[in-house]
Amino acid sequence: MENKEWYFEYEIQKNRPGLLGDISSLLGMLSINIVAINGVDEGRRGLLLLANDSRNIERFESILSTMDTIKVIKLREPHVLDKLAVRHGRYIQRDADEKNTFRFVRDDLGILVDFMAELFKQEGHKLIGIRGMPRVGKTESIVASSVCANKRWLFVSSTLLKQTIRSQLIEDEYNNNNIFILDGIVSTRRANERHWQLVREIMRLNAVKIIEHPDIFVQNSEYKLEDFDYIIELRNTPYEEITYEVVNQNDQLQGSEFGSFDF
Missing domain, CATH: 3.30.70.260 (ACT domain)
Structure with missing residues (x-):
């Protein structure tokens, strides 16, 4: 047996x-x-x-x-x-009311990377949102998790190194084994309709999609938080509030922490 x-x-x-x-x-x-x-x-x-x-x-x-x-x-x-x-000696903190929401602090980046890597290894469609303030380590954790899962990652919209807003993929990038990464703020506040056509195409792929700032993403698109399989929250400290007041007050994202393109 x-x-x-x-x-x-x-x-x-x-x-x-x-x-x-x-x-x-x-x-x-x-x-x-x-x-x-x-x-x-x-x-x-x-x-x-x-x-x-x-x-x-x-x-x-x-x-x-x-x-x-x-x-x-x-x-x-x-x-x-x-x-x-068993691997890390403790359970990941899970929201008591929202069972698909998992909470981490910056000191937990090793556990977070392991957690996302395990999700990335699973086949099929998976929509994951990750919340957190600027420079807390969201994008870096996603990339590290992709490496651990031996998956190729693609930035559809991002600000990690420079502003990225893609409106098309090349043929071999339409691969269900890829990890598609979107920044909800960049896609909803700075992108054009061609970018959104690409986003809709990617959403239909039987692949993993991970979206930073999912709350902003759903506020300005046809998608809902209920569409997400997992929501991950990453904070600098356990009691840090994750807020988008600066973004909501300034749609152009100018003259603010969020306007520095370092989300």
Whole structure:
């Protein structure tokens, strides 16, 4: 049978020496391998497991139910967030009300890059928005994630090095394996109709599209926030407010921080 990954997370009820060793021994007896292990929250551990027979996982779960030293939190096929929690030792902060919104601070750039790279590796259409104030690291994180995912990135609109507003792609750029990057402010405030025709073409591609400043993008286009599969928020500090007051007050983006083309 083919090996299959599982994610096992437990909460320690009665901490005692040798507890992890007992669990490891049990897994060994059931021919279940430990791929990775880490603390993922206070009093919790997460393990990535590899088993070639799901019946052994069922036996493992049955035995765990008789143990009063731990409480099983999760035993399932691993989600992206599970793998990242084990890799980095903690879960990514997720909005309690908006389940598709994930929050990071600048000190978390390594986790953010890993998270986006995992999303970029998935096939098919995916629309991702990323919010954040100027110079917080949005574009750099997107590019780094594309490199980690071994994907080619294309700026459709951007201000990373110089202002970019594209109105056409060459033939080999229409590739579902590419990552298409748009700046919502540049596209909605500075682009012409030819650019928007290209944006609509790209939106129809079965590929990953990531849009900086998605709130400005939806304010000035036919697209809605509900169209986004993921919203990522990146702040300098946990309590920093992400605001577009300067942009809304000055449609020409002149004489302001946003007017410096460094978003």
